[in-house]
Amino acid sequence: MEFRYFSVKLDDPSIQPSPLKPQRTFLDNASNALTNFLSGGGIQNMPVADGAISDLFSRPLFFALYDWFLEHGPVYKLAFGPKVFVVVSDPIVSRYILRENAFGYDKGVLADILEPIMGKGLIPADLNTWKSRRRALVPGFHSAYLEAMVRVFNDCAERTVSKLDALIKDAESKGSNVVDVEMEAEYSSLALDIIGLSVFNYDFGSVTKESPVIAAVYGTLAEAEHRSTFYIPYWKFPLSRWLVPRQRKFHADLGVINECLDDLIGRAQETRQQEDDIEALQQRDYSKVRDASLLRFLVDMRGEDVDNKQLRDDLMTMLIAGHETTAAVLTWSTFLLAQNPTIVTKVQQEIDTVLGDRRPTLEDLKNLKYTKLVIAEALRLYPQPPLLIRRSLQPDKLPGGHKGDPDGYSIPKGTDIFISVFNLHRSPYFWENPESFDPERFLRRRVDSSIPGWAGIDPTKLQGLYPNEIMADFAFLPFGGGPRKCVGDQFAFMEATIGLAVLLRKFSVELRGSPQEVELVTGATLHTKNGLWCKLSKRQS
Ligand code: HEM
Numbered sequence: 001m002e003f004r005y006f007s008v009k010l011d012d013p014s015i016q017p018s019p020l021k022p023q024r025t026f027l028d029n030a031s032n033a034l035t036n037f038l039s040g041g042g043i044q045n046m047p048v049a050d051g052a053i054s055d056l057f058s059r060p061l062f063f064a065l066y067d068w069f070l071e072h073g074p075v076y077k078l079a080f081g082p083k084v085f086v087v088v089s090d091p092i093v094s095r096y097i098l099r100e101n102a103f104g105y106d107k108g109v110l111a112d113i114l115e116p117i118m119g120k121g122l123i124p125a126d127l128n129t130w131k132s133r134r135r136a137l138v139p140g141f142h143s144a145y146l147e148a149m150v151r152v153f154n155d156c157a158e159r160t161v162s163k164l165d166a167l168i169k170d171a172e173s174k175g176s177n178v179v180d181v182e183m184e185a186e187y188s189s190l191a192l193d194i195i196g197l198s199v200f201n202y203d204f205g206s207v208t209k210e211s212p213v214i215a216a217v218y219g220t221l222a223e224a225e226h227r228s229t230f231y232i233p234y235w236k237f238p239l240s241r242w243l244v245p246r247q248r249k250f251h252a253d254l255g256v257i258n259e260c261l262d263d264l265i266g267r268a269q270e271t272r273q274q275e276d277d278i279e280a281l282q283q284r285d286y287s288k289v290r291d292a293s294l295l296r297f298l299v300d301m302r303g304e305d306v307d308n309k310q311l312r313d314d315l316m317t318m319l320i321a322g323h324e325t326t327a328a329v330l331t332w333s334t335f336l337l338a339q340n341p342t343i344v345t346k347v348q349q350e351i352d353t354v355l356g357d358r359r360p361t362l363e364d365l366k367n368l369k370y371t372k373l374v375i376a377e378a379l380r381l382y383p384q385p386p387l388l389i390r391r392s393l394q395p396d397k398l399p400g401g402h403k404g405d406p407d408g409y410s411i412p413k414g415t416d417i418f419i420s421v422f423n424l425h426r427s428p429y430f431w432e433n434p435e436s437f438d439p440e441r442f443l444r445r446r447v448d449s450s451i452p453g454w455a456g457i458d459p460t461k462l463q464g465l466y467p468n469e470i471m472a473d474f475a476f477l478p479f480g481g482g483p484r485k486c487v488g489d490q491f492a493f494m495e496a497t498i499g500l501a502v503l504l505r506k507f508s509v510e511l512r513g514s515p516q517e518v519e520l521v522t523g524a525t526l527h528t529k530n531g532l533w534c535k536l537s538k539r540q541s
Helices: 028-038 054-058 061-072 090-099 108-118 128-139 143-173 183-200 213-229 247-270 274-281 295-305 308-321 323-339 339-357 364-368 367-379 421-425 439-444 489-506
Strands: 075-080 083-088 178-182 387-392 416-420 507-511 520-522 524-528 533-538
Touching: 028 533, 054 364, 061 075, 061 083, 061 387, 061 416, 061 421, 061 533, 083 090, 090 295, 090 387, 090 416, 108 213, 108 247, 108 308, 108 387, 108 416, 128 178, 128 295, 143 178, 143 183, 143 274, 143 295, 143 364, 143 489, 143 533, 183 213, 183 295, 183 323, 183 489, 183 533, 213 247, 213 308, 247 295, 247 308, 295 308, 308 323, 323 364, 323 367, 323 489, 323 507, 323 524, 339 364, 339 489, 364 489, 387 421, 416 421, 421 439, 489 507
Parallel strands: 083 416
Antiparallel strands: 075 083, 178 533, 387 416, 507 533, 520 524
């Protein structure tokens, strides 16, 4: 990883904001004036991104946040109607908010939006709830569980392979060896089946059939996305759940999911205390474990004192957090690979060498190094989610040291903050050719022993490690950082690696049209507007 600085210094003349500065409308200027007026007393001297409103409607928010980052620096205010957000694109400030003063912040706007869906689940949870539930949940991701899940990842990936195989056979019978497949949908089904089995021991079977729960999960997510970008909190108005059609649909969808979750929780509780299962799990004898799901763990090992509402919120959080994200990582990895045949060849060579025709095991995952770098690089270019959201619980002072802000900005209690992971990951201040897909960039990492924590580290010892936020000192945040870092990071990484390896071993993939036709839209995660249409054929060995 080619780091040039560890805090954005803005003194590199080669880095310039986009010359195409858009025209500002009356609404933009009024919005800025209002923002400055409302926040002037609280956040002095901070640059303001002007032109908020018109930029917001023409493209996904984080593209505009990127241009403003180059224009205004690593910490600026965003005019967003009557609200002000502080946008952070600096690793040191991000590290401070996520790790050093993590408990000085909560999830703010994100918690407001997610509360109706996830309640007090881990992602939106207030600090008190979070502390007890994180303690209960993290042991559920123990190595025995992850090892048992390798079987689930394989089973589900093979199901997708069979489906795609059948499509190709059908095409062959009609004289063609190529089939058009919408891969984003395939990855969504794969990830949903995996999360269903691993969290609830419930088979959505979505690779092969439609389920009302899938449609309901998508419906609730779409509503959460809509709320996250909508000015007025219409969902909080009395009677809105009966009067607003999208609200009626949202509550109907939530009803379907709740019914399914209640049923699964009830069934798990009725059959609790399967002593032989618990014993087998404790002894890491996975072949004897009938149900190694997270629900089983929570009910059998920890669940005695937890009410059903909290259990439901936790499980709902896992279902949603663990599904869309991994599907998006696989989608964007495929999008990037499909444009880079040389990289695909390298991945396939590694898969052949490490796996041959075998099913991947936990041990194999350690050796699929290049495949993992591809996934890391896809996460750098398309982070899920592109923004981390926080709100200060008391007045605070952010670390300074950047040009124009030597002392650091003081922020009042209640300041809403966007940490732009997208900006950090594509920052021209930290990455060589930040826009290019270059998995090997992580191997070219320069270890700078002047950086505290790296002094005395032998660079050769780092080669085998997977790039993460610690190695990158918060310039790379694929799974967040600090105490609220993703609990499913290893799970997700293993799942994505197995998914990609099992598919690329069998198939060759090309984009159906040009990369420019794949339009990006955003919500909680980054996805495509009209699907990732690919041309799939059997791999010629
Ligand atoms: C590639 C896939 C995934 C990505 C990129 C991802 C990313 C993230 C990120 C960036 C956060 C931090 C959010 C913040 O700081 O506000 C997070 C939190 C979380 N993730 Fe993931 N995640 C993935 C997969 C999963 C999976 C598979 C699960 C569960 C099975 C999961 C469960 C969670 C939970 C519960 C939290 C909240 C942790 C807390 O607040 O203590 N994630 N994830």
